[in-house]
Amino acid sequence: MNYRKLETRNPAAIREMFSRIAPRYDFLNHLLSFNIDRHWRKRVCRRLDDILENPAAVVLDLACGTGDLSIELKNVGKAKIFGVDFCHPMLQLAMQKTDSVPFIEGDGLNLPFEDLCFDAVTIAFGLRNFADWELGLRESYRVLKPFGRLVVLEFSTPVVPGFKQVFDFYFNKILPFVGGFLSRSMEAYAYLPRSVSHFPDQDGLKRMMEHVGFSKVEYENLTGGIAAVHCAWKL
Ligand SMILES: C[S@@+](CC[C@H](N)C(=O)[O-])C[C@H]1O[C@@H](n2cnc3c(N)ncnc32)[C@H](O)[C@@H]1O
Numbered sequence: 001m002n003y004r005k006l007e008t009r010n011p012a013a014i015r016e017m018f019s020r021i022a023p024r025y026d027f028l029n030h031l032l033s034f035n036i037d038r039h040w041r042k043r044v045c046r047r048l049d050d051i052l053e054n055p056a057a058v059v060l061d062l063a064c065g066t067g068d069l070s071i072e073l074k075n076v077g078k079a080k081i082f083g084v085d086f087c088h089p090m091l092q093l094a095m096q097k098t099d100s101v102p103f104i105e106g107d108g109l110n111l112p113f114e115d116l117c118f119d120a121v122t123i124a125f126g127l128r129n130f131a132d133w134e135l136g137l138r139e140s141y142r143v144l145k146p147f148g149r150l151v152v153l154e155f156s157t158p159v160v161p162g163f164k165q166v167f168d169f170y171f172n173k174i175l176p177f178v179g180g181f182l183s184r185s186m187e188a189y190a191y192l193p194r195s196v197s198h199f200p201d202q203d204g205l206k207r208m209m210e211h212v213g214f215s216k217v218e219y220e221n222l223t224g225g226i227a228a229v230h231c232a233w234k235l
Contacts, residue, residue, distance in 0.1 A: 070082075141213055149232070
């Protein structure tokens with residue numbers, strides 16, 4: 001695996017990396033996050049309670065991977081959920097989990113949907129991996145209906161002094177080793193902290209969303225800012 005290419009978020013390299021780790025992705029997600037990732041995904045659903053309650057609403061879970069957020073969105077409400085990802089092996093695992101969510105192979109930078117067709121778009125731990133973050137946000141904006149909502153869950157910058165140092169040690173030293181060893185892909189779990197360090201922090205992502213045209217952008221820090229959930233409206 002070519003680190004330089006990964007650092008510039010070469011889409012083919014990213015897809016190949018997720019193809020390789022797909023079989024162990026869920027297991028490692030839950031293990032390395034001490035299961036906190038499940039709680040974080042529920043926070044995304046909370047941001048969409050009203051939309052999810054509506055049986056006529058249509059929600060896109062972009063970069064859905066193995067489908068955990070898509071399934072959570074489906075289970076808490078009555079809305080129609082679609083999952084999209086460009087990595088076939090990840091989608092195959094998603095399809096094995098449920099047949100109540102259509103999973104579609106597609107690129108988040110060139111979505112296979114017309115303008116104005118979704119009431120909400122979610123992206124969990126996906127945007128950071130896009131070759132072009134702004135373009136990913138623009139595509140989400142394009143497919144959202146007026147008054148539609150975007151919710152992005154992503155790793156972010158811990159805000160609690162002391163905790164930040166402990167977390168940085170875990171995230172940069174322990175996680176890459178354990179994740180790399182168990183996934184048999186040292187590159188993928190070395191890439192994870194590096195990609196987070198290159199990604200904008202909470203306020204940087206908020207500004208990027210505003211720049212793309214989203215309104216009323218707000219965010220909530222999760223677990224001391226390890227992750228953040230950003231919520232934005234297309235008005
Ligand atoms: C870390 S996983 C997150 C999966 C899932 N959302 C979750 O919460 O576990 C990142 C996903 O983003 C997908 N991805 C990255 N770039 C993409 C793109 N341009 N279009 C669609 N999916 C993309 C990858 O294939 C991968 O499945």
